Amino acid sequence: MRKRSRNHESIMKIAVIGLGRAGLPLAGLIADNGFKVIGVDVDERRCGDINSGKNPIPEERGLDKLLEDHGGKNLFATMNYEDAEECNVYIVIVPLFTDKNKNPDFRILEDAFRSIGKILKKCDLVVLETSVPPMTTELSVREWLEEESGLKLGEFYLAYSPERIMTGYSVSRLKEFPKIVGGVDKESGLNALEVYRNFVPNLHLVSSARVAEFIKLIEGCYRDVNIALANELFKIANELEIEFYEAREYANHEYCHIHLPSTGVGGHCIPVYPWFLIKEMEKRGKIGCVRLMRAARELNDEMVDYWAERIVMDCVKIDKRLNEVKICIKGITFREGVKELYNSRNLALARLLMKKGLNVYVYDELLSKDEIETRGLKWIEAKDADIVFDAFELKFGGWNERGG
Amino acid sequence: MRKRSRNHESIMKIAVIGLGRAGLPLAGLIADNGFKVIGVDVDERRCGDINSGKNPIPEERGLDKLLEDHGGKNLFATMNYEDAEECNVYIVIVPLFTDKNKNPDFRILEDAFRSIGKILKKCDLVVLETSVPPMTTELSVREWLEEESGLKLGEFYLAYSPERIMTGYSVSRLKEFPKIVGGVDKESGLNALEVYRNFVPNLHLVSSARVAEFIKLIEGCYRDVNIALANELFKIANELEIEFYEAREYANHEYCHIHLPSTGVGGHCIPVYPWFLIKEMEKRGKIGCVRLMRAARELNDEMVDYWAERIVMDCVKIDKRLNEVKICIKGITFREGVKELYNSRNLALARLLMKKGLNVYVYDELLSKDEIETRGLKWIEAKDADIVFDAFELKFGGWNERGG
Numbered sequence: 001m002r003k004r005s006r007n008h009e010s011i012m013k014i015a016v017i018g019l020g021r022a023g024l025p026l027a028g029l030i031a032d033n034g035f036k037v038i039g040v041d042v043d044e045r046r047c048g049d050i051n052s053g054k055n056p057i058p059e060e061r062g063l064d065k066l067l068e069d070h071g072g073k074n075l076f077a078t079m080n081y082e083d084a085e086e087c088n089v090y091i092v093i094v095p096l097f098t099d100k101n102k103n104p105d106f107r108i109l110e111d112a113f114r115s116i117g118k119i120l121k122k123c124d125l126v127v128l129e130t131s132v133p134p135m136t137t138e139l140s141v142r143e144w145l146e147e148e149s150g151l152k153l154g155e156f157y158l159a160y161s162p163e164r165i166m167t168g169y170s171v172s173r174l175k176e177f178p179k180i181v182g183g184v185d186k187e188s189g190l191n192a193l194e195v196y197r198n199f200v201p202n203l204h205l206v207s208s209a210r211v212a213e214f215i216k217l218i219e220g221c222y223r224d225v226n227i228a229l230a231n232e233l234f235k236i237a238n239e240l241e242i243e244f245y246e247a248r249e250y251a252n253h254e255y256c257h258i259h260l261p262s263t264g265v266g267g268h269c270i271p272v273y274p275w276f277l278i279k280e281m282e283k284r285g286k287i288g289c290v291r292l293m294r295a296a297r298e299l300n301d302e303m304v305d306y307w308a309e310r311i312v313m314d315c316v317k318i319d320k321r322l323n324e325v326k327i328c329i330k331g332i333t334f335r336e337g338v339k340e341l342y343n344s345r346n347l348a349l350a351r352l353l354m355k356k357g358l359n360v361y362v363y364d365e366l367l368s369k370d371e372i373e374t375r376g377l378k379w380i381e382a383k384d385a386d387i388v389f390d391a392f393e394l395k396f397g398g399w400n401e402r403g404g
Numbered sequence: 405m406r407k408r409s410r411n412h413e414s415i416m417k418i419a420v421i422g423l424g425r426a427g428l429p430l431a432g433l434i435a436d437n438g439f440k441v442i443g444v445d446v447d448e449r450r451c452g453d454i455n456s457g458k459n460p461i462p463e464e465r466g467l468d469k470l471l472e473d474h475g476g477k478n479l480f481a482t483m484n485y486e487d488a489e490e491c492n493v494y495i496v497i498v499p500l501f502t503d504k505n506k507n508p509d510f511r512i513l514e515d516a517f518r519s520i521g522k523i524l525k526k527c528d529l530v531v532l533e534t535s536v537p538p539m540t541t542e543l544s545v546r547e548w549l550e551e552e553s554g555l556k557l558g559e560f561y562l563a564y565s566p567e568r569i570m571t572g573y574s575v576s577r578l579k580e581f582p583k584i585v586g587g588v589d590k591e592s593g594l595n596a597l598e599v600y601r602n603f604v605p606n607l608h609l610v611s612s613a614r615v616a617e618f619i620k621l622i623e624g625c626y627r628d629v630n631i632a633l634a635n636e637l638f639k640i641a642n643e644l645e646i647e648f649y650e651a652r653e654y655a656n657h658e659y660c661h662i663h664l665p666s667t668g669v670g671g672h673c674i675p676v677y678p679w680f681l682i683k684e685m686e687k688r689g690k691i692g693c694v695r696l697m698r699a700a701r702e703l704n705d706e707m708v709d710y711w712a713e714r715i716v717m718d719c720v721k722i723d724k725r726l727n728e729v730k731i732c733i734k735g736i737t738f739r740e741g742v743k744e745l746y747n748s749r750n751l752a753l754a755r756l757l758m759k760k761g762l763n764v765y766v767y768d769e770l771l772s773k774d775e776i777e778t779r780g781l782k783w784i785e786a787k788d789a790d791i792v793f794d795a796f797e798l799k800f801g802g803w804n805e806r807g808g
Contacts (some may be wrong), residue, residue: 088718120798134644180654201808206654207647214646215655222630227694229629232696236681239690240538250584250610251619256626257661277640286643290637290644294630295699349610 011037014197015084017112018094019077021045021057022129022163026237032072033199038084039077044128045078061336062171084352085119092116093129093163095134095268100274104133105191106140113141116176117148125157125191127211131269132160133276138184139208143326158184158190160209162216167338178202182212199260221293222375226259227270228296234261234394263391264303264345266334271300271343304349311353311389314396318386327353328361328385331392332377339366341375346391350377361385408575416599417442419488421516422498423481425461426533426567428499429574432470435478437603442488443481451481463742466575489523493599496520497533499672506679508537510544517545521552529586529595535620535673536564537680541613542588542710562588562595564613566620571671571742582606584615614659622764624677625697630663631674632700635707638665638798667795668707668749670738675704675747708753715757717791718800722790731748731757732765732789735796736781743770745779750795754781 006253016027019041030138031037036388049056052070055064067075076083084090097105110128116126123285123319126145137160142153142395149156161181165173179200183189193205204377230248237244248258265271274293278307281290283311329350334340355362361380369379388397414440420431423445431473435441444546446449453460455476459468461569471479480487484725488494507621507659520530532541532551541564545556553560569577583604587593597609608618622711641648652662654770669675678697685693733754745751757764765784766776786792792801 037562051701081616134646155523178657179656204654207650210644211646211654214644218662219660221637221656222633222662227632228696233625235693236685236690237618239613239685239688239693240618242538242615246611247615247618247622248610250582250615251626253625256623257567258622261665273673281640281643284643286640289636289639289643292451292632292696292699292703295696299696316759321600404749 012036012089012198014089014091015040015116017041017084017090017092017116018130019043019050020088020093020095021060021167021170022165023091023093024057024164024338025060025063025066025174026091026129026163027075028063028070029171031070032066032200034200035074037070037075039075040081040084042079043188044079047079048313049107049112050075050077053258057317059168060170061168071290081119082116088121088124090116090120090124092125092127092297093130095309096130098272103279103381104135104276109136110140110144113144116150119147120145120149120151120156122151122155123157125188126160126161126196127159127192127195129161129163131273131276131293132213133280134213134217135210136194137213142184153184154187157188157191158209159188160184161192161196162212164216164219167335167340174200179351180204180206180212180215182206182209184209198364219274220270221277223270223336224265224274224300225292225296226257227262227265229300230259231256231264231306232260236305253274261350262300262303263343263394264300264309266343266345267340268342271297301345302351304345307349307389307394308352308356309388311360311396312356314389315358315385320386323357323359325387326359326361326380326385328363328364328380328388329353329383330382330388330390332362332364332372333350333366347375349389349391350393387400405514411665415494415506416440416600416602417491418493418495419444419491419520421445421488421496421520421694422534423429423454424497424691425571425574425585426569427495427497428454428461429464429467429470429569429578430495430533430567431479432467432474432604433575433578435474436470436617439478439602441474441479441489443479444483444485444488445481446483448483451483454479454481463572465572477579485519485523492525492528494520494524494528495533496531496739500534500536502676502679502744506685507679511542513540513550517548518552521549524549524553524555524560526555527561529567529592530622531563531596531598531599533565533567535566535624535677535680537684538615538617538621541617541626545586555653558591561592561595562613563592563782564616565596565600566616568620568623571744578604578608582608582696584608584610584616584619588613588614601623610712614791621677621680624674626683627663627674628669628678629668629696629700630661631669631701633668634663635668635703635710637662639710665798666704667711667753667798668704670747670749671744672746674789703798705749708749708756711753711793711798712756712760715791715800716760716762718791718793719762724790727761727763728792730763730784730789731765732784732786732792734786734794735765735771736766736768736776741770751779753793753795 015038016023017040020038023371042253047399053068053071055067092112094108097110099105184281196203234244274297278290318325332347350360362377363382372379419426421444423443431441431443450460457472457475459471496516498512503509542706585596652772678701717731721727736748736751738748754764756768766781768785776783
């Protein structure tokens with residue numbers, strides 16, 4: 001790891017826009033490397049927590065310590081971009097959502113960059129870390145910044161460096177995992193590389209922001225397609241009365257990485273990135289170019305139908321009217337151990353069964369009875385249900401069969 | 405590695421049916437472990453070569469030595485099953501082809517097992533190694549053996565153990581790579597495990613022949629789908645003017661294994677196995693269960709159309725009438741360094757361009773001018789062509805541009 005120079009330390013002041021699961025660990029880590037960090041976030045309570053050294057994302061390993069050490073000191077959180085006007089580096093990690101047609105909704109991103117544009121000064125560096133459709137940085141972001149600042153690219157620097165965190169392990173990821181940087185022009189790339197070197201040890205400069213954007217998306221596409229393949233093979237194995245997990249165990253080796261089957265793919269990332277490429281290709285009339293990714297997306301999304309059918313068929317074993325069978329979906333958070341419901345396919349499964357008129361309950365270790373009921377769901381302890389579907393293990397069991 | 409017992413050595417005599425790329429290295433390895441092996445093959449010349457210690461597959465590393473040491477001695481090759489009638493273990497690795505509708509053509513397999521059935525004795529063990537559709541061993545193979553031998557399963561043992569060779573490296577694969585064994589019944593599995601232990605060090609017993617068959621197929625499906633994904637991403641990158649190989653280099657890490665793009669998938673294995681599952685599911689009316697694999701298959705097969713179009717567009721640079729441009733397809737063998745044309749997609753590409761009326765030539769380091777011309781193709785040295793398409797590198801180049 002190349003250590004920051006005294007020189008940098010004295011002049012660099014870094015703003016991190018967006019203090020969520022990706023932004024906050026990065027902001028903490030930069031502060032931990034001796035830099036003054038201004039964090040900007042729309043959530044007033046979160047800013048207050050951070051400034052009093054309290055970690056708003058407790059499941060993020062190592063973040064407690066970073067915030068305890070730097071919150072309200074080296075790392076100051078604020079809702080006002082004006083507080084960041086003395087910064088010379090702006091790193092943006094705000095969410096990019098998609099609308100109901102799977103098109104990206106750039107409003108949050110645009111707002112962040114236009115706000116930065118208003119305080120942007122000559123020689124400042126702006127880096128986007130949010131995963132975005134290809135060419136967002138060189139086209140939209142550049143335009144937003146130029147329009148608001150009155151500066152032209154070349155007077156400021158613009159680069160892209162995808163966050164590659166894994167929720168729960170973001171701090172160690174930043175310290176260990178290879179990170180990519182690509183500039184909108186050559187100077188921007190070199191500039192971003194020089195800055196990030198101060199707090200990211202495993203850093204690689206690629207030839208452009210566009211390549212860096214693409215790298216992040218195709219990682220997600222690899223995952224999505226391979227989860228779809230696992231789901232397809234799982235269904236085939238079930239039809240052939242083969243124990244899928246046994247087959248998977250022995251099929252996987254150095255050259256074979258069959259993923260785990262699931263109820264689909266949840267969260268902000270993997271189910272969204274393929275759409276960025278699919279929609280871009282569709283815009284260009286190249287529908288044939290994204291057939292596989294589209295098939296994978298559909299297949300993963302339709303896994304809730306597959307599981308709903310299997311759960312209904314499992315009700316046959318219970319000596320009750322179908323709509324009286326107490327069905328418990330165990331585990332609705334997005335991944336085991338991560339308290340996040342965005343795009344939860346297990347939640348979608350519960351709602352689908354409810355829509356079919358079944359008597360559906362939910363249990364999740366990370367959610368209280370209250371937290372479940374405020375979402376319009378019924379809470380139950382697994383032992384009181386007739387059928388328990390363990391949404392992470394993909395296993396059925398009445399409580400008694402499972403032996404308590 | 406558990407060493408064979410003296411006891412086994414004295415009583416075990418093993419027949420290997422099919423002395424091709426998979427069978428011959430196995431037969432050699434068994435002989436090298438001190439067992440008497442009878443190899444059965446339909447190719448008289450090949451049998452003669454083997455018995456005189458000559459290696460008919462020179463590119464197979466380590467096979468020269470095995471045949472020099474054991475050919476005609478511990479390993480005796482023959483066309484007659486009668487010569488194997490004193491064997492008590494029969495291992496079958498004959499090819500299974502598919503017809504033009506992608507259905508398996510079992511004739512060679514059936515013939516082999518019916519021939520074994522005629523000489524099968526009580527307590528003999530039969531093992532299939534050819535990759536087959538699920539349940540082939542427990543249904544078809546069992547039936548063929550029982551019909552011809554008059555014995556019932558239980559009086560003989562039947563198992564499945566997929567070959568997992570990689571052409572060119574089969575001998576070392578057998579010595580190092582995990583090998584799977586699964587029995588049609590419990591006794592058969594244990595029996596096969598005990599036998600294979602004598603010459604395969606890294607051996608695992610799975611719960612059934614069916615699971616073992618499935619394991620081999622899903623490895624191939626993983627490869628096929630991931631090659632299709634690489635091809636799809638390659639096309640997208642090209643559309644977006646992104647250097648795919650740069651993106652791939654940085655996208656790949658511990659959790660991401662994006663494959664290499666290509667002109668499709670050739671050979672006997674990967675392009676065939678998905679069809680075994682697709683056809684089986686179609687027979688069961690479960691078409692929706694194989695959508696992803698089917699999309700992948702189509703995508704890979706259609707890569708020749710994609711490349712044909714790009715090659716035609718590359719001809720624009722040449723100041724000649726389109727049908728006079730000398731196009732050289734460089735590399736038509738199935739994989740670099742393996743002299744095998746079965747299912748070669750690069751050959752398919754050459755033929756497709758010829759059909760379009762273009763002036764197509766072929767060059768391949770492993771094939772002489774004669775070997776190319778007897779296939780109805782025109783031979784050229786790359787330096788004499790106007791456009792060279794390197795089918796392994798997926799790169800274009802007029803000879804002059806490439807600097808000779």
